[in-house]
Amino acid sequence: MSYINENFLKLQENYLFSNISKKVDKYKKENPKKEIINLGIGDVTRPIIPECIKAMNKAINEMADEDTFKGYGPEQGYEFLRKAIVENDYKNRNIDIELDEIFISDGAKCDCGNILDIFSANNTIAITNPVYPVYIDTNVMTGGAGEYDSVTKTYKNIKYLKMIEENNFIPEIPKEKIDLIYLCFPNNPTGAVLNKKELKKWIQYAKKNNSIIFFDSAYEAFITEDDIPHSIYEIEGAKEVAIEFKSFSKTAGFTGLRCAYIVIPKELKGVTIKGEKISINKLWNRRVCTKFNGVSYIIQKAAEAIYTSQGKKQIQENINYYLENAHIIKEGLQNLGFKVYGGTNSPYIWLKVPENKTSWEFFDLLLEKLNIVGTPGSGFGINGEGYFRLTGFGTRDKTEEAMNRFNKYFYKK
Amino acid sequence: MSYINENFLKLQENYLFSNISKKVDKYKKENPKKEIINLGIGDVTRPIIPECIKAMNKAINEMADEDTFKGYGPEQGYEFLRKAIVENDYKNRNIDIELDEIFISDGAKCDCGNILDIFSANNTIAITNPVYPVYIDTNVMTGGAGEYDSVTKTYKNIKYLKMIEENNFIPEIPKEKIDLIYLCFPNNPTGAVLNKKELKKWIQYAKKNNSIIFFDSAYEAFITEDDIPHSIYEIEGAKEVAIEFKSFSKTAGFTGLRCAYIVIPKELKGVTIKGEKISINKLWNRRVCTKFNGVSYIIQKAAEAIYTSQGKKQIQENINYYLENAHIIKEGLQNLGFKVYGGTNSPYIWLKVPENKTSWEFFDLLLEKLNIVGTPGSGFGINGEGYFRLTGFGTRDKTEEAMNRFNKYFYKK
Known part of the structure; x- marks a missing residue:
């Protein structure tokens, strides 16, 4: 059977x-x-920008010529794209992220789901509510969410963090210990944001409880106010407790092209049941090399073009x-x-x-x-x-x- | 923690x-x-064929124009590509496969790993040896492979199916009941094939034992001899017991473009512990919709172009x-x-x-x-x-x- x-x-x-x-x-x-x-x-509804179109046309020409044809690329993504990300999304904000802390993928939805591969299904989980349904459903699939209660319409092992008018759409820090915490800011669907002071509280909570924060910042490009962090790593100590999920979907209209990335700092550690500390970056790298074969060269070239001045x-x-x-x-x-x-x-x-x-x-x-x-x-x-x-x-x-x-x-x- | x-x-x-x-x-x-x-x-080393290059150039132009721009596509893949596959890879071989039995992905490596999401880690597993390491490693990750024995260099829950000179590189049908069986033919690395008679034995075995065969036919395009099946569904009854993994990587040199597909017939059922039969197609569809966002439109257009006469x-x-x-x-x-x-x-x-x-x-x-x-x-x-x-x-x-x-x-x- x-x-x-x-x-x-x-x-x-x-x-x-x-x-x-x-x-x-x-x-x-x-x-x-x-x-x-x-x-x-x-x-999104706006077409792909001319700079990306130009880059893709060039990449296609390379693929048509045996001298410049590209076959399998690095599973983690081409260095040219990871370099552009490190320089523009991090170094320019005074954040030190190394090349091998970046993993290019075909979408934040995939990353959000796949990340659970490297974690135990026995972790306690906190998820804001209302919410992008993928966080919940992927935890149901691993068994981590537990049983569904049809009366309360909740899963038993998930701590739901309310985001409502009464708390100004700022989720409260849990009183209990939670292992894995999903935060999406700027938030889908509420459009709420966390300023630096609020986000700092989460970093402190995570450090105290050895939690890991999954920080989904797919809408980062829409931030207009000064005090709102563009990356969770703007907060001191975040590298020890957070994975950042970023996407070109909304930033550059790549919903139909498919490209995203995640950042897993080397400082970030998970534990075994016996208490041994394990590098999350290494686990993820192994996962990526085993179950993924990189993003299309043409699409990575388009993503690189976003970072030119044009x-x-x-x-x-x-x-x-x-x-x-x-x-x-x-x-x-x-x-x-x-x-x-x-x-x-x-x-x-x-x-x-x-x-x-x-x-x-x-x-x-x-x-x-x-x-x-x-x-x-x-x-x-x-x-x-x-x-x-x-x-x-x-x-x-x-x-x-x-x-x-x-x-x-x-x-x- | x-x-x-x-x-x-x-x-x-x-x-x-x-x-x-x-x-x-x-x-x-x-x-x-x-x-x-x-x-x-x-x-592969040959460049992408002109017909695919033409299709990609056209698709890029569509992406540059707001009237023809494509955002999120269907998670399962665009109908134009699934239709081309159904017509050319199946109907032309007198095999009836429906559109919603095809799922387009970004690579057979991803599919081979991800398919385990929908199965229990308690299934018994058989894998040919020598072998593409992804089959083994993805089962280690789920726990399905069990413990490693460093003396025999094998995992305890995996049945290794020998492919050696002495058996003409044709794996023997197991005597015991196995739940999930990996077969890759034409085989990587040995280049061996199964003819219809040999493959039929596996279908019969799977039917008798309610097993599911993961049939990896990434190298199907290289078949030159008449009696070698191009699809496992050429064998009667295979739809009830087999998932077929296909890839454009070696067929059309897409190793750097990334596109593949799997076929999950609606006849194929798995079971719960209580013995309830569950559609594998429905489970996979749910998995795809939750953890995947489709393949780049441009790449799907390239894949479609493979099926034109040119x-x-x-x-x-x-x-x-x-x-x-x-x-x-x-x-x-x-x-x-x-x-x-x-x-x-x-x-x-x-x-x-x-x-x-x-x-x-x-x-x-x-x-x-x-x-x-x-x-x-x-x-x-x-x-x-x-x-x-x-x-x-x-x-x-x-x-x-x-x-x-x-x-x-x-x-x-």
Whole structure:
């Protein structure tokens, strides 16, 4: 008999995006003439910048010629890209990261899931809520999340760190010892950030408890305020307790190209049951060499091009475009009296649903009355109920048109 | 405390390729004027075919334009590529495979490792030997391989299926029940193949024992003989017992582009401890959607181009080039009295080391006397001792020059 990993049977179906599609499709069918605007989109819409296009065209020419053809590359990623990352994302911020502390991958989603390969499933886990569902589901798959409680809608071995209006979307430091902690800032879906002082508390907690922080900073490029760290390693001592997950998906619109990286400092150690300290960097390197064969040369060349002076300028233009969309949405909603969060250091707007409606009731209202699609907060976890996510990833004209509709509908009331 | 996965500590260091580099580097330093020919290479050397280059250039242009830009694609791969695979790799061979039985990935190495996510680590495992080390190491990581015995140099929970001269490199069907079986044919490193009759025995065994076969056919494109199946699904009943792993790496020189796929028929079921049957296809789909975000659009477009009539012709020219190299090596060695295997349906030549030398002694002899680098068979496992791997992946002139050196050295003797 071929036995399956039964932890997979504990996974809950996530109907969020399929329910959204179903509702939108039904509405469109019944109202074929209505023009629907999608502000629920979590994907980028701006094309790849010219500097990356140029780099890819060059790389393709190399692949076409036997003198410059590239076969297998280093599993950890080409040095040219790791050097560019070290210089631009770290050295420029006075952070010392070495080449062999960087591992290039095909996406932060993959990294977030795969990292659990090198850890025991017996660690205690803390995950913010609302949350990107991958953190939870990958822990369910390893067995680390434990059993599902259908009453509380939680997994027994996961400590859920509430991010709600009442705590200003800043998760509280746990009182108990937690081994692995997921932090995503700027946060998806709330758009919340941690300033240096807040993040420092987590580093201190992790040092005291020998915890490891998985710091997902996929939205780092959207930070606009001074006191918000762009890397967790800006905080002293973070190298001993944190793995940083970064992605080119939102920074440079690579959602369809696929490239990301993680940083695992050599100072970072895990332990065996007997208490022996083991280098996490070495474990991960072994994992990468055994189960991965590197990212496409062409895509790594595109990623390198982001760090040229032209590349930096061009991606910043796109980031500014999305941030301006977010600003338009945020300001528009505030003027109408909505309670709105995020949108300043993030493409995400997290709004409090008015009149004690549920997230899905508000979804229906927006769809039917304004012909606008957003994402119900409850889809991101129990603490998302009563909230709603809009994003700045649309086009400018659609975003403006959406706000006109908001004005017409909500101003009148 | 953050506990590590202690199974990683049971991994044995594989010094094969680093030892080869060290020896070659030392020799080069001491003999700077000698021209070394590498016939140990497992990577392709021919550039990407024009048809794929054209497709990638077109895809890049799409990515540069906001009207045609592609963000996140389907985790399972774009339909255009899955359709091309279904039509060309299966329907053309009278095999019915549906679109949602195909999953596009960034490499067969990744797939071979990741597939274990959905299985219990308590399955019994059989792996041919000599072997591609990834099958073993990924099972060590999950704990499925059990403890390492440093005397026998084997893991306790792995059944090693001998592939040696005495059994014509055809592994024997196990007498005991095995749950998961790794078969790679055409085989790396021996170049051996299973004909339909032999493969049928495995299907029958798997059906009888409710086993699942992981069929790695990365070298399928090199098959030249009629009776050798190109897909395990050519054998009746295989859909109920086999997952097929395929790769564009060797077929179309994609080692640096990264694209592969696996086939999981819906008939294939695993079981829970209680005996409930579970669809492996559904489990894998969930795994893919949770831990993967699809292959780069550009690379999938390149893969699709392999299936055009021009693309087929162009990749066949490269395959023929490598096969002709293999033929030159095989014939040359046979004329000198070597016992030589593989090389007919495979780019790999597996030769019996003469005069009872060890694999490494023969390596030293070739390096020092002929200035040729190959791969010692013992690096692929205990049953590789006394054998040696040469490959057809070099250039034609180097391959011919290498054979001249063989002739000069071994003919004289």
